[in-house]
Amino acid sequence: MQNYDLIVVGGGPAGLAAAIEAKKNDVDSILIIERDREVGGILQQCIHNGFGLHIFKEQLTGPEYAERFIEEAKSMNIDYVVDTMVLDVTPEKVVHVINPKTGYQTFQAKAVIMAMGCRERTRGAINIPGYRPSGVYSAGTAQRYTNMEGFMPGKKVFILGSGDIGLIMARRMVLEGAEVLGVAELMPFSGGLKRNIVQCLDDYNIPLLLSHTIIKIEGKDRLEKVIVAQVDENFRPIPGTEKEYEVDTLLLSVGLIPENELSKKAGIKLNPVTSGPFVNESMETSVEGIFACGNVVHVHDLVDFVTQESRRAGLNAAKYIKNEKATEGKIVEANTGFGITYVVPSKILVDNVEDELVMFMRVNNVYSNMRLEVKSGDTVIKSIKRRHLAPGEMEQVKLKPSDLAKAEGELVFSIVGEDA
Amino acid sequence: MADNKVELVCIACPVGCLMEVEQNGDEFIVTGNACKRGPEYAKAELTHPTRTLCTTVAIKNGFLNRVPVFTEDEIPKGLIFEAMDEINKIVVEAPVKVRQIVIENLLGTGINVVTTRSMSKKNS
Ligand SMILES: Cc1cc2nc3c(=O)[nH]c(=O)nc-3n(C[C@H](O)[C@H](O)[C@H](O)COP(=O)(O)OP(=O)(O)OC[C@H]3O[C@@H](n4cnc5c(N)ncnc54)[C@H](O)[C@@H]3O)c2cc1C
Ligand code: SF4
Numbered sequence: 001m002q003n004y005d006l007i008v009v010g011g012g013p014a015g016l017a018a019a020i021e022a023k024k025n026d027v028d029s030i031l032i033i034e035r036d037r038e039v040g041g042i043l044q045q046c047i048h049n050g051f052g053l054h055i056f057k058e059q060l061t062g063p064e065y066a067e068r069f070i071e072e073a074k075s076m077n078i079d080y081v082v083d084t085m086v087l088d089v090t091p092e093k094v095v096h097v098i099n100p101k102t103g104y105q106t107f108q109a110k111a112v113i114m115a116m117g118c119r120e121r122t123r124g125a126i127n128i129p130g131y132r133p134s135g136v137y138s139a140g141t142a143q144r145y146t147n148m149e150g151f152m153p154g155k156k157v158f159i160l161g162s163g164d165i166g167l168i169m170a171r172r173m174v175l176e177g178a179e180v181l182g183v184a185e186l187m188p189f190s191g192g193l194k195r196n197i198v199q200c201l202d203d204y205n206i207p208l209l210l211s212h213t214i215i216k217i218e219g220k221d222r223l224e225k226v227i228v229a230q231v232d233e234n235f236r237p238i239p240g241t242e243k244e245y246e247v248d249t250l251l252l253s254v255g256l257i258p259e260n261e262l263s264k265k266a267g268i269k270l271n272p273v274t275s276g277p278f279v280n281e282s283m284e285t286s287v288e289g290i291f292a293c294g295n296v297v298h299v300h301d302l303v304d305f306v307t308q309e310s311r312r313a314g315l316n317a318a319k320y321i322k323n324e325k326a327t328e329g330k331i332v333e334a335n336t337g338f339g340i341t342y343v344v345p346s347k348i349l350v351d352n353v354e355d356e357l358v359m360f361m362r363v364n365n366v367y368s369n370m371r372l373e374v375k376s377g378d379t380v381i382k383s384i385k386r387r388h389l390a391p392g393e394m395e396q397v398k399l400k401p402s403d404l405a406k407a408e409g410e411l412v413f414s415i416v417g418e419d420a
Numbered sequence: 421m422a423d424n425k426v427e428l429v430c431i432a433c434p435v436g437c438l439m440e441v442e443q444n445g446d447e448f449i450v451t452g453n454a455c456k457r458g459p460e461y462a463k464a465e466l467t468h469p470t471r472t473l474c475t476t477v478a479i480k481n482g483f484l485n486r487v488p489v490f491t492e493d494e495i496p497k498g499l500i501f502e503a504m505d506e507i508n509k510i511v512v513e514a515p516v517k518v519r520q521i522v523i524e525n526l527l528g529t530g531i532n533v534v535t536t537r538s539m540s541k542k543n544s
Binding site: 037038044047048049050053059060061063064066067146147148149150151175176193194195197198199203387388393 | 429430431433435436438452471472473474475476478483484485486488490497500501504518536537538
C-alpha cells in the first residue's frame with residue numbers, strides 16, 4: 001500500500017485549490033484522484049464567462065479558470081491521476097480506488113480532503129407522469145454533450161427549472177440554432193442568478209414562467225409535447241391553466257445535490273439541509289482528519305467562493321498533518337434563525353481562527369431592505385444591511401476573532417427587519 | 421414628460437446589482453450599484469448594448485471534439501447571430517494553446533475570437 005500525507009478525492013476547482021494550498025503549507029506528498037478523463041471538474045463544460053472575478057479580477061470561462069489552477073498544480077509538482085474512481089474512504093483514511101488500466105489499489109493517507117462536487121437531480125427526483133421517451137436530458141448532461149462532444153440534443157426545447165445551468169443552456173441552445181420555447185419554474189422566483197436571467201433569457205426573448213410546472217409529457221419514442229400548468233401556493237396545478245408546447249427536447253434543471261455516497265460510507269455526519277457533511281471552522285468533517293470543501297459541502301453558485309473555502313480546507317489539512325491544530329478550547333455552534341436555511345461551518349473551535357472566518361449561508365425566500373444579524377444570546381455581534389436577499393444568491397458574513405470572543409455557546413444567524 | 425427612470429440589473433459581474441437609472445439628456449444617474457462598473461454598464465446598455473460571446477469551435481484530432489472560444493471583448497449585441505455563423509465555419513487543428521486566435525477582427529469589430537483553454541491531441 002502506497003502512503004501519502006494528503007489524498008484529495010476529486011480534481012475539480014475545490015480539489016485543486018485545496019491541494020495547492022496544502023502544498024504551499026509544506027505538505028509534500030499529495031495525490032489528487034479524479035474519475036473523469038481530465039481534471040478541472042464541472043468547469044470544463046461551463047464554457048460561458050463570469051468565472052474568477054474575485055480571484056483573478058477578470059471574467060474567465062470555466063475551462064480557462066480551471067486551466068490556471070491545473071497549471072499551478074503542475075508547476076508545483078502535485079501528483080494527480082485521472083480515470084480513477086475512489087470507491088471507499090475509511091475513517092482510518094485508507095483510500096480504495098479503481099482504474100481501468102492499473103486496476104484496484106489502496107492508499108494510506110494521513111489526511112483526506114473530500115472534493116467530489118455535486119450531481120444533478122434527475123427526473124427520478126421529480127415526478128412527471130407519462131412515457132419515458134428520448135429527448136429528456138438533465139441540463140448538465142446537455143451542456144456536456146453540446147460543449148465537449150459537439151452533439152446538439154435537439155431543435156425545439158423546453159426547460160424545466162430556472163437554476164443557473166438551465167438558464168445558461170437556454171442561451172446556449174438558441175445560439176446553436178435551436179428554438180427554446182420557455183422555462184418553467186415551480187417557485188414564484190428563479191433560483192438562478194439575476195444576471196443569467198437577463199443575459200440568457202431576456203436577451204433572447206425566452207419566456208420565464210414562474211409558478212409553473214410540467215404536468216405531462218407526451219411522445220413514445222421521441223418527446224413530442226410537454227404540457228405546462230400554473231401552480232397555486234401549495235404547488236398544485238391549477239385546472240384550466242394548461243398550455244401545450246410542441247418540443248423534441250426537455251432539459252431538466254431542477255437542482256444539484258452534493259455527491260456524498262463516499263462520505264456516508266466513511267461514517268461522516270451529513271447535514272440533512274445541505275446534504276453535505278457538517279464541517280467546522282477548519283472544513284473538517286465529523287471524522288477527524290477528513291476534510292471537505294466545494295460543492296460536496298453545499299452547492300455554490302460562484303466558483304470563487306469554492307476556491308476560497310477550499311484553500312481553508314487545504315491549509316487546515318496541512319496543519320492537521322503537521323500537528324499544528326488546536327483540538328481543545330472554546331467551541332461555538334452556528335445555528336439558523338428566522339429566514340436562514342443553513343450556515344456553513346456549523347461548529348467553530350475559536351482558537352483555530354487566525355484572522356477571519358467566512359460564514360456562508362442561504363436565505364429561504366426573497367427579501368428586500370433587511371438586515372443579516374448574528375447574535376449570541378442577547379448580544380448582537382454583527383448586523384449587516386442588505387438591500388436584496390434571495391435563495392439563489394449565497395450570502396457571506398465575515399467573523400473576526402474579536403467577534404468570536406463575544407460569543408458564548410452559540411451564534412444564531414437570522415434576518416431581521418431594517419430597524420426592528 | 422415621461423418618467424425616465426428604468427430598473428436595470430447590472431450584469432457586469434455575478435453579483436447582479438439591481439440598479440435604478442435615471443436618464444437626463446446625456447446624463448445617467450445610477451443608484452443601487454455596489455461598484456463603479458454599474459454606472460458604466462448602465463450607460464452602455466442604454467446606448468449601445470454589447471455582450472461577450474462564448475461558444476465552441478470544432479477541433480480536429482483534439483482530446484475533445486470541441487474547444488471553447490470567446491470574443492476577447494464585448495461585441496454589439498445585434499451581431500451575435502452573425503458572429504455565430506462566422507465562428508461555426510471554423511475548424512482548428514490540435515494542439516491549441518489557450519488564448520490562441522481563431523478569428524481575427526470578427527466582422528470588422530476589431531475584436532478577435534480566441535480559445536479559452538488549451539487542448540492536446542487525442543491520446544497524447
Ligand atoms: C452549469 C454550471 C454553471 C455554473 N456557472 C458558474 C458561473 O457562471 N460562475 C461561477 O463562478 N460559478 C459557476 N458554477 C459553479 C462552479 O462551477 C462550481 O461551484 C464548481 O465547479 C464546484 O467545484 P467542485 O470542485 O466542488 O466540484 P466539481 O467541479 O463538480 O468537481 C468535482 C470533481 O470530483 C470528481 N469526483 C466525484 N466523485 C469522485 C470519485 N468517487 N472519485 C474520483 N473523483 C470523483 C468529479 O469527476 C469532478 O471532477 C457553475 C456550475 C455549474 C454546474
Ligand atoms: S454594480 Fe459592480 S458589483 Fe454590482 S453587479 Fe455591477 S459590477 Fe457587480
